[in-house]
Amino acid sequence: MGSAASVNLARSEEENPSLNQRESSPIAQDLEESKTLVEDSNERKEKEVEDGEECSFCTYIKAGECKESWIELEKCLDEAKKKDGESDVTKCKEARKMFKTCIYDNPVHYEPVIAAETYMFAKMLSDLQAKKEAVLVDKAQVVAKMLSELKAEKEAILSGDAASIVKALSKLQKEEDETINIMPAEAAAIAKKFSELEAKKKEKEEK
Secondary structure, eight states, X not given: OHHHHHHHHHHHXXXXXXXXXXXXXXXXXXXXXXXOTTGGGHHHHXXXXXXXXXXXHHHHHHTSTTHHHHHHHHHHHHHHHHSTTOOHHHHTHHHHHHHHHHHHHOTTTTHHHHHHHHHHHHHHHHHHHHHHHXXXXXXXXXXXXXXXXHHHHHHHHHTTOHHHHHHHHHTTSOTTSOOOOOOHHHHHHHHHHHHHHHHHHHHHHHO
C-alpha cells in the first residue's frame, strides 16, 4: 500500500504545484479500507526508523500544532499492528478524527497535507463521475439505436412490407407457435389498420 501511495502523491504533485511548497510525504487514501493519510506514511517511517532516524514526515507533523494528536494516533496504530486480527481502522477511529480535525484547524502549517488529501478526494470523485457519465453515454447510445430500429420497423410496417410485418409479429410468438405467413394483400390491410391505430394513439397523447 505504501508504494501505491507514493505513486498517487507523485501524480498529485505534478498536477497540483502547491504540494511542493514544503516537503511532501507519501500520503494517500485507501478507499476500500477507509484508511487516511496517516497510514500511508508508515512505509517511509519504518524505513527511516530502521536507519536510526525519525521519519521526515513525522518531524514535519510534530513541528506544528498537531504534535500531541499525532503521537496519540501513532501509539494507537502501533498497538493495533501488534494485535493480530485487530483492525486499526476501527480501533483508531477517534484518534484519527482528532488528528484530522487538528490539521484542518491549523491550515497554515499543514497546508501541503490538506492540499494533497483534498486533491486526491476530489480526483476520486471526478473519476467516479466520469465513469458514471460514460455508462450513461453507452446506455443513451443503446437506446438511440433501439429507437432508430423501432422507427425503421414502424415505417416498414406502414409501407405494407409483408416480411417486416412477419418479423415484428414473430417477436410476440412462443417457440412452439406456428410460423406466421402474411400474404401481400393481407399485409396491405394490416398496414392500413396499423396506420389508423397509430394515428389514434398520437391524438390521445396530444390531448
